[in-house]
Amino acid sequence: MEFLYTYEGMRLEFPLVSPEEARFVIIGVPFDGTTSFKPGARFGPTLIRHATLNLESYVLDYDIDVSQLPIADIGDVSVVAGDPRRTADRVRETVEELHTVNNLAIPILLGGEHSQTLGAVEALKPKSYVVFDAHLDLRESYEENPYNHACVARRIAELGVREAIFGVRSGTREEVDFAEKNGITWVHARDYDFDAFVELVEPLPEPVYLSVDIDAFDLSLVPSTGTPEAGGLGFWDIIEAVEWMVKNKRIVGFDIMEVAGESIGGITALTAAKLLFYFLGAMGRGLLNP
Numbered sequence: 001m002e003f004l005y006t007y008e009g010m011r012l013e014f015p016l017v018s019p020e021e022a023r024f025v026i027i028g029v030p031f032d033g034t035t036s037f038k039p040g041a042r043f044g045p046t047l048i049r050h051a052t053l054n055l056e057s058y059v060l061d062y063d064i065d066v067s068q069l070p071i072a073d074i075g076d077v078s079v080v081a082g083d084p085r086r087t088a089d090r091v092r093e094t095v096e097e098l099h100t101v102n103n104l105a106i107p108i109l110l111g112g113e114h115s116q117t118l119g120a121v122e123a124l125k126p127k128s129y130v131v132f133d134a135h136l137d138l139r140e141s142y143e144e145n146p147y148n149h150a151c152v153a154r155r156i157a158e159l160g161v162r163e164a165i166f167g168v169r170s171g172t173r174e175e176v177d178f179a180e181k182n183g184i185t186w187v188h189a190r191d192y193d194f195d196a197f198v199e200l201v202e203p204l205p206e207p208v209y210l211s212v213d214i215d216a217f218d219l220s221l222v223p224s225t226g227t228p229e230a231g232g233l234g235f236w237d238i239i240e241a242v243e244w245m246v247k248n249k250r251i252v253g254f255d256i257m258e259v260a261g262e263s264i265g266g267i268t269a270l271t272a273a274k275l276l277f278y279f280l281g282a283m284g285r286g287l288l289n290p
């Protein structure tokens with residue numbers, strides 16, 4: 001099928017299937033129009049796809065080859081330069097188009113600014129939003145734009161979606177107050193552990209949208225991201241949480257956002273690519289052994 005707003009970019013080097021036949025559909029969102037500090041998230045989708053070339057498609061600890069899964073890669077969304085709302089509209093329409101031909105397909109966004117998660121959530125209408133992020137992203141507006149990356153969790157909460165945020169170590173008092181008043185739970189990176197994760201996520205209603213702002217990981221794993229923050233989570237912290245989610249919750253959408261980078265083979269994209277393979281592997285394990 002043809003998508004209104006996507007164009008041929010780099011694709012995963014897998015034996016891909018069509019969007020109609022796919023269970024997982026990769027959508028790149030090369031938008032970095034409201035980046036506040038470190039630019040380059042527009043290169044995230046390409047850098048993540050390229051970094052997968054370094055990885056074995058066989059996930060050792062799952063005994064599963066992710067290249068054998070029904071995966072489509074529909075390229076990148078054509079962005080509206082500098083306009084996060086209109087670009088997120090294109091993300092929403094792309095996911096809606098996908099679901100008109102295959103409503104079982106799980107979109108996997110590779111980004112690109114976190115602002116773009118809003119479009120996928122608007123299309124998928126999950127009941128809960130579980131996110132790993134160094135930041136609360138609960139600002140009413142930032143740099144005079146309510147669709148700035150720093151506002152995405154706020155816009156999603158306003159849709160009536162329940163939220164839990166993990167790995168946080170940056171926010172304002174106003175964001176903390178908004179979370180408190182609106183029943184949004186979050187765990188500071190210092191206090192994070194697996195039990196804390198399960199305790200907050202277990203009661204959340206399904207279906208769930210799962211988002212990883214790459215800056216949730218410790219800075220040493222993700223030096224190239226829009227707003228880097230020291231003191232983050234370890235690699236296995238997030239992988240084990242993703243595994244639990246896949247096993248215990250119905251996930252309707254997933255993303256890996258805020259991957260920037262200056263060069264091919266960079267650390268941040270390698271971390272993101274490995275996370276992508278673990279997500280696919282965990283989901284694939286469920287498909288093969290339901």
Ligand code: MN
Nearest residue numbers: 134135213215
């Ligand atoms: Mn962040």
Ligand code: MN
Nearest residue numbers: 114133137213
């Ligand atoms: Mn974020």
